[in-house]
Amino acid sequence: MGRLSETFERLREEKRGGLVAYVTAGDPDRATSDDILVGLAEGGADVIEVGVPFSDPLADGPVIQRASERALAAGMTLRGVLALVTAVRTKIDTPIVLFTYANPVVRMEPYAFAARARQAGVDGVLILDYPVEEAEPLRAPLVAAGLDPIFLISPTTTDERIRRSSELGAGFLYVISRLGVTGARAEMAQDAGALVTRIRNHAALPVALGFGISRPEHVAEACRHADAAVVGSAIVNVIAEQGANGSATAVREYVQWLKSGL
Numbered sequence: 001m002g003r004l005s006e007t008f009e010r011l012r013e014e015k016r017g018g019l020v021a022y023v024t025a026g027d028p029d030r031a032t033s034d035d036i037l038v039g040l041a042e043g044g045a046d047v048i049e050v051g052v053p054f055s056d057p058l059a060d061g062p063v064i065q066r067a068s069e070r071a072l073a074a075g076m077t078l079r080g081v082l083a084l085v086t087a088v089r090t091k092i093d094t095p096i097v098l099f100t101y102a103n104p105v106v107r108m109e110p111y112a113f114a115a116r117a118r119q120a121g122v123d124g125v126l127i128l129d130y131p132v133e134e135a136e137p138l139r140a141p142l143v144a145a146g147l148d149p150i151f152l153i154s155p156t157t158t159d160e161r162i163r164r165s166s167e168l169g170a171g172f173l174y175v176i177s178r179l180g181v182t183g184a185r186a187e188m189a190q191d192a193g194a195l196v197t198r199i200r201n202h203a204a205l206p207v208a209l210g211f212g213i214s215r216p217e218h219v220a221e222a223c224r225h226a227d228a229a230v231v232g233s234a235i236v237n238v239i240a241e242q243g244a245n246g247s248a249t250a251v252r253e254y255v256q257w258l259k260s261g262l
Contacts (some may be wrong), residue, residue, distance in 0.1 A: 003095040004171035007046055008227055017223020017262050018046035018203075020208050021255055022099065022232030024083055025050050028244050033071075034088055036239065038246035039247035041092040043255030045145025045229060047172075047208070047255045048092075049126075052081050052100035059128050063233040066240065078104040078113070084189040089121030097124040097171070102138060104161040110138050114145035124171040132165045139168060140202035150174055154252045155195055159202050166203030166240050173203060174230065178185060196225040216261030223262060231258055 011018045021040045028032050030086055040048050055072035057064060078100070084163070085096055099116060105113045105127060117125065127135070140147045149172030153162060155177070165173060177192040196207055209222045210230025222229035235251060237239050242250045 001135070001180065002146070002148060002171070004047065004097070007095050008172060011046065011227060017219070017226070018208075018220060018228035019044065019255065019259055019262070020047040020049060020210070020228050020230040021045035021095075021235055022049035022051060022210075022230065023235055023251070024053055024071050025065060025081040026053055026071030026074050026245065027067040027090070027236070028095055029074045030076065030080065030084065030245045032247055034086060036251050037088045038091050039093040039248035039252035040235075040255055043252040044259045045094060045255050046260065047095045047097060048095045049099050049230070049232070050081060050085060051232075052098060052104055054101045054104065057101070063236050063240065065105075067090065067236045070240075078108055079116075082116050082122075082162055084164055085117075085120040085122055089239055095123045095171075096120050096121065097148075099126050099128065101129050102127050105138060110141040111144070114141035114147060118145040118147055122147060124150045126150040126152065126174060130163055132168060143170075148224060152176065153199060157193070157199070162199055162202040166205050169205055170207045172206040173199065174229065175199060175207050175209050175226065183236075192222065193225045199260060215243050218257070219258050220261035 053068040053076050057068050101143055125147055127138055130138055142149045149169055151165035151169045152169050153173050153175045183212060199207055206227040207230040208230050209226035211227050213222055213231050214234035219229040237255050238250050239247045
């Protein structure tokens with residue numbers, strides 16, 4: 001059993017929801033990014049999602065788009081992300097999931113990427129722009145390397161695609177509670193509970209619910225329905241406000257505050 005499965009099993013045994021925390025690797029710079037990932041773990045994140053900066057992040061809102069721009073300007077690459085995870089893995093044992101678009105993986109070569117990610121200590125990979133029907137060329141290398149392929153579910157995903165995503169995926173399903181791009185919102189999507197219920201009727205994997213979560217009460221509400229809440233843009237915004245000085249401490253405190261909802 002891998003780290004992701006162990007984490008969600010522990011959450012079930014403890015009868016509590018989890019917190020999945022996202023940041024963009026290399027934002028605002030390589031050294032600070034290392035400290036931020038450690039800060040996320042120290043703050044209590046149950047899973048850490050590490051975004052690979054990309055020049056055309058079509059699924060992301062302005063906060064994460066700007067984070068990708070800062071990271072790319074600072075010289076971060078996919079190889080740099082894997083080196084970052086390698087360094088951080090000696091300090092923390094929290095499960096790490098890479099969020100990436102397909103282009104960087106294809107350029108590195110999928111089997112080489114998967115092997116290097118496994119060696120770095122990555123536990124799962126979500127490739128945002130590969131639909132489940134076309135995922136096998138990138139999924140197969142992940143499975144061969146012992147990594148969990150993670151799929152994205154939206155409110156418009158059909159029941160058949162939910163079943164297929166659960167069958168081909170591992171670790172958890174990342175469920176977005178609303179359509180559109182990433183970004184913090186003042187309120188949770190009103191129909192998030194119904195969406196999670198529909199997914200559970202067709203999928204056996206744990207569910208992590210994201211998009212728009214930014215406060216402890218949002219985390220609590222998400223975990224009333226799902227196994228974990230995903231927070232991304234709100235954390236990335238903390239980094240944008242703090243810059244290189246104080247981001248790691250601010251992120252750790254912010255994650256602790258978010259978890260107070262649990």
